[in-house]
Amino acid sequence: MTAPAQPASGAAEDWLAALRFDDQGLIPAIAQDAKTGTVLMMAWMNADAVRETVRTGRAVYYSRSRARLWRKGEESGHVQQVHDIRLDCDGDVLLLKITQIGGIACHTGRERCFYRSLDLDGGAPAWTVQDPVLKDPDTIYGHSHAHPHPGGH
Amino acid sequence: MTAPAQPASGAAEDWLAALRFDDQGLIPAIAQDAKTGTVLMMAWMNADAVRETVRTGRAVYYSRSRARLWRKGEESGHVQQVHDIRLDCDGDVLLLKITQIGGIACHTGRERCFYRSLDLDGGAPAWTVQDPVLKDPDTIYGHSHAHPHPGGH
Numbered sequence: 001m002t003a004p005a006q007p008a009s010g011a012a013e014d015w016l017a018a019l020r021f022d023d024q025g026l027i028p029a030i031a032q033d034a035k036t037g038t039v040l041m042m043a044w045m046n047a048d049a050v051r052e053t054v055r056t057g058r059a060v061y062y063s064r065s066r067a068r069l070w071r072k073g074e075e076s077g078h079v080q081q082v083h084d085i086r087l088d089c090d091g092d093v094l095l096l097k098i099t100q101i102g103g104i105a106c107h108t109g110r111e112r113c114f115y116r117s118l119d120l121d122g123g124a125p126a127w128t129v130q131d132p133v134l135k136d137p138d139t140i141y142g143h144s145h146a147h148p149h150p151g152g153h
Numbered sequence: 154m155t156a157p158a159q160p161a162s163g164a165a166e167d168w169l170a171a172l173r174f175d176d177q178g179l180i181p182a183i184a185q186d187a188k189t190g191t192v193l194m195m196a197w198m199n200a201d202a203v204r205e206t207v208r209t210g211r212a213v214y215y216s217r218s219r220a221r222l223w224r225k226g227e228e229s230g231h232v233q234q235v236h237d238i239r240l241d242c243d244g245d246v247l248l249l250k251i252t253q254i255g256g257i258a259c260h261t262g263r264e265r266c267f268y269r270s271l272d273l274d275g276g277a278p279a280w281t282v283q284d285p286v287l288k289d290p291d292t293i294y295g296h297s298h299a300h301p302h303p304g305g306h
Contacts, residue, residue, distance in 0.1 A: 014279070015277065015280055030192060030195065037189070038190070039183060039248055041241065042246045086267040086268075086270050086271070087267065088194065088267050089260065089261055095267045110242075113241035114248045116239060116241075117238065124165045124166075124167065125168040
């Protein structure tokens with residue numbers, strides 16, 4: 001761990017230098033509901049996404065499929081207000097405590113992306129859907145659009 | 154999303170085929186305390202790690218730095234009992250609800266790896282340590298070893 005563990009004076013972006021981006025310049029960011037603790041989603045950020053998230057207090061990811069910044073909620077209105085940003089011991093994963101406006105983080109219209117659970121009760125394990133669709137994605141994004149899911153997050 | 158959303162009969166590893174591993178054969182796995190909801194860590198799994206986790210009910214990761222399976226707690230005793238495994242909408246992130254034996258997930262001797270928070274109150278943002286060391290890593294791993302941190306998780 002080479003990152004400073006205590007506040008450091010120096011260049012204005014010392015804090016950003018503590019992050020270890022992967023060879024594509026990305027770092028995973030986990031979004032957790034600040035009130036309930038529910039893990040809503042995991043997506044990726046590049047340095048610009050991290051900077052803008054910190055500057056604006058709204059979660060900005062990097063869409064690998066679109067190869068551009070993905071301002072969460074830019075089309076759905078389901079923005080994420082960021083209350084706390086945490087960094088892990090290796091400096092290569094971020095954890096965001098957020099408020100999910102609209103209560104829907106997933107492009108399927110569910111509260112969270114982790115809506116499938118591995119059922120081990122039967123013979124072979126099987127993924128089972130546990131969470132309800134709260135809102136039809138067509139309603140969220142409009143009928144004329146393909147769902148603007150920044151696929152592969 | 155091409156993964157089956159409902160239980161599917163067929164080959165015994167249909168459930169594993171729903172996972173989208175990256176080009177290194179890995180998938181991120183978030184470990185969350187089943188009782189408190191605290192996000193403890195994020196690490197990586199390959200297909201064998203996922204299989205063994207499901208079969209044994211204990212979290213097994215893949216250590217990128219050691220290039221081998223990392224049975225969490227194999228040296229520290231701090232194993233993770235897995236109660237629930239969830240998959241996200243894209244099939245490329247896992248979420249594990251676990252019990253952390255020993256109450257310490259991080260190799261630094263802290264409850265969780267996300268012990269630094271970005272302090273925005275001063276001039277430039279700065280990472281500040283928020284969580285105490287619960288146990289000296291030398292005590293956890295023994296004095297004669299370098300800390301067996303599977304670095305970069």
